[in-house]
Amino acid sequence: MGMFVPAIKGQGTDEQQKKWLPLAYKLQIIGCYAQTELGHGSNVQGLETTATFDPKTDEFIIHSPTLTSSKWWPGGLGKVSTHALVYARLITEGKDHGVHGFIVQLRSLDDHSTLPGITVGDIGAKFGNGAYNTMDNGLLRFDHVRIPRSQMLMRVSQVTREGKFIVSDVPRQLLYGTMVSVRQSIVSDASRALSRAVCIAVRYSAVRRQFGSQDGSPEMQVIDYKTQQSRLFPLLASAYAFRFVGEWLKWLYADVTQRLQANDFSTMAEAHACTAGLKSLTTSATADGIEECRKLCGGHGYLCSSGLPELFAVYVPACTYEGDNVVLLLQVARFLMKTVSQLGSGKQPVGTTAYMGRAQHLMQYKCDVRGAEDWLKPSVILEAFEARAFRLAVNCGQNISKAPGAEEGFSELSADLVETAVAHCQLIVVSKFIEKVQQDIPGLGIKEQLQILCNIYALSLLHKHVGDFLATGCITPRQGSLANDQLRSLYSQMRPNAVALVDAFNYTDQYLGSVLGCYDGNVYPKLEEEAWKDPLNDSVVPDGYHEYIQPVLKQKFRASRL
Template sequence: MTFDNNTPTKFPNLPPKGPDGDLLLASERAKATFDVKELSKFMYTEQYLSKMDKIVDILENEPAFDKSDRFHHSRPEKIAASLWKDKRLIELTKEHNWDEEDVSIANFLYDMSSPFTLHYSMFIPTLKNQTTDEQKKLFLEPALKHHIIGCYAQTEIGHGSNVQGLETTATYINETNEFEIHSPTLTSSKWWIGGLGKAANHAIVMARLILNGKDYGPHPFCVQIRSLEDHRPLPGITVGDLGPKFGFNSVDNGFIMFDHYRIPHVSFLAKYSQVKPGSGEYVKPPNAKLSYGTMVFVRANIVLGVRMAIARAATVAVRYSAVRQQFVDAANPRKWDNKVIETPVLDYTMQQYRVLPAVATAYACYFTGRDMMRLYDLNQAEMAKGNFGLLADLHASSSGLKSLTTTMAISTIEDMRRACGGHGYSMFSGLGQFYQDYLPNVTWEGDNYILTQQTARYLLKTYRNVVAGKATASEHNHTINYLIQYLQNPNAKCPATTGADLLNPELILAAFGFRAAYGIAKVAEQIDNQGRSWNSMLVEINRISRAHCQFMLVRTFIVSLQNDERLAKPENRALLKTLRSLASLFALHTMEQELAEFLTPGYISTEQTVLLKQQVIALLEEIRPNAVSLVDAFALPDYYLNSALGRYDGKVYQAYTAAAEREPLNQTQVVEGYDQFIKPLVHDGLKSGSSQVAKL
């Protein structure tokens, strides 16, 4: 066979060495002890799953939603492709009469942030929550129709997590009833703003409110930044894209600077605080933390999204581990059709120790994320009644959980990529680009280390109130409850005498509560009585936030299983048993990873640590037969995963080689640059006679 240079490289039509992946996964699924579809319906509802199936079918047949060349696109191609998708999504919404949930599902399945992402996730929610009726007509209604495209401009090149340190000013001009937005320094340039670089024509700008010479701190303004006629920046504005990033390059993160830029009085978002026209008199909001509304909403959504991030990585790793075969276990050889075959990687205990806790973590984050959104909705309803009692607790919880869970997620994604061995390094695994694009979650909406300080301040304040007798046991405030329990018996010991004792939910919760309370008490003692500075205690402050939030994750998982009426039905007994095993694995594996903090106060003994480690291994063995079915229950379509290794049908090697065939370098037989860089070297050898390679 001869090739011209335009002949693409193709693999020969050969099957992989048997048994093929589809047979191996079918064998795994036959081991399930619970109904996979029932677990999926429990998590999503049958209606949601039906919607997702229909939307997948539509997207897979839409050129604007094609993912086949995603890994090969340059940055300009990524931006162009994502803008095409954004426009087509709006058209599909009208064509199919999609509601807000349908659109959310479509964006989730497409799985690539776009220039319009911040329009939906921050611009519109801010306008919904912080505007007057007049402003809703001026800004929100056009935004919902996409007549204006917005973003959220808070972070500056010199300030991110320290919102109070923002430098951009908004000075009220009494004579003209306008605000003058100004960037006084280079470090006041708004930076990292998604959608700002090239797409947005409006922005929510957080700027320091200056009234009659007095600084009232950062407040939100809705500001037009580009012409609606030709999209050019308006006079007084310098705006652009900030360049390539480690990931997330389908979004035009941008910068903007203002040169004494005037905006009308109505641009000041005035639902909670106001500036009286003419006089510049400031009207305070009923609660100083009301402006936290958007941040709490976004952080709660991030916590909810963590479950999908971990579920995605775990799905790829578990399915691939069930298909990938390596070596023969001489002590327990695997047989297929009476022939010894290489052992699926998932049968090795070390691989189970890597991937099964990730599965358990995904389920833990599902229950906690669900509860966070419930609390957010409850808080919104209470604030509408004038009750702000839940806000401080919700803000502290959302801050700490955002920090903890996104740190867990990014670590798990990388762990699952490594668990896929060498092939995990290929973009076709679906995990490399995913890691890069998910990574900003640990920094945006509050750097993960900074956020733990907000949680710790709340924990220390609550501890002081409990000590002073100003806080009593509460049905809803579990922080107070575990602090009271600790203070009643600060020398408590874990009562477990067998590994089975460690499966007791009350024992588990008591252990996590004691560990968190002990840490809080020690930090309070050093700051309040020993004169330690806040800065000198930041490492311990981070630890108590982590301990508290791990308590929340464990508690929510366990209590949700106890209280959910659907799981109490007789037909769901097997499902409940499996979920309880996952809850135990998540709790005990977390305890094992944080062992020092349970040993230091003497709560558990060295003998009990042996029981703990043994019980973790026992749980792995118990959960192993359900591994593939547990990730199947996440119901993540192949279109979403976009992974050759994590396919539902197990056809790993067929998909992997087909993806390699699409590589642009393989569309010709001779690489561009051969004539200029390779040929002179090789032909020089031929001419000199130094090469003995036969000419074919």
């Protein structure tokens, strides 16, 4: 626990941390980003640490008034950082001006001892064998620590020498730009993590054989079982889907940045909702997907040498950090409710909500699928997903309007709203995948494979959420059943190329770090090789034999229930 490299290289996911660390290096300090508190995570506005301006000395007094105001979780804080970018409530002239950033020195640059008024330490062991146990996530408390006024970050607002609080004219929306950037990188990370897990599970499923032996022939490869395909292939399709939506998000970020520079904030709210939703959707699906891949590898997936336990343990915090996934979906839902409520006002929805502009059409829509092959048409898939997302949103809007107040309604229906937000986000991923596949794609047969993946992604989601599609009258039970038939056929089409489709990720064995997923498929000798490396195997007779084992054998004591 407490390896230092991550803190030094700034492995954090937050954009501000990324900017702050090179600066810290230049200044010959080691810095971390200290926002989250013991009692305050998602609700940044609820942070308790205070930074009170003292005009007599031109200083801020940084203080932790309660136990729950202790900084808690910042990576690199516990044992390594000499400085922290601390988020605290600015208090000046007796007034609370909300949360702002302050640079605070924690440790001596000479001998690393903690400075007066600073209490800092590691928060202890975390999930998994390695994972974040190599990071010194820390806790931090301040007892009236004084820093010069110049150590407040003053781009957006300032405190004058006299203690006046001044808000600059830098547009607040700029902050959204940072969030869009951070979250688009999380979506790309999701694709990478899921594709690693899927690569392992697909390769091992082609090596592993179980049951189905006839007359001494080898058993069946488990990848040929429909149950295995129906769990594994949608995950493979998701890995590709998240990659393409991640690429598109890069474009979106560039677009947003350009507009910001031109003081055009018209797409900002939509872009923010879109990235928040996609962060939530892709990280949840990836965390669940990695664990599913682990289970798809059977018992051996439980071994660390499979690489999957650590991949899960190191990935799963992505569902919580940079915005809890459920909280983010509620933000998306709030934006959708606003969009729906403004439809009558003539305000045209933009970007990923543009489809809502075709309100009348989507309400009247009836799916015209008659045979399983109709489900291969991109327009059919797209319209079904659009109608489902839109009708769910409209239903929620109507139900909210029945409540005594909009807020009560929103709160009461929040579980439904989360499902609506998911439907909207799935539509985005499906539509970006379809757009991708409609482009020119070089390479013989590549486009056809991507088409199969795209259809598997969409139809497996449709199958999983068929209740939504049926309940909103978008499709009939018969059409749902046809989609399922088509899905089975797509699995069969995909099977011959499944291994090639994970080889295409081009991960080295070293990067994959999995005996089960090795490129040459030589799984069993490698499993054994790894086993013998276990320190327990250094001696034939284990340590503790004389103390614990021999007495049992000689019945020197009775086996107890301990």
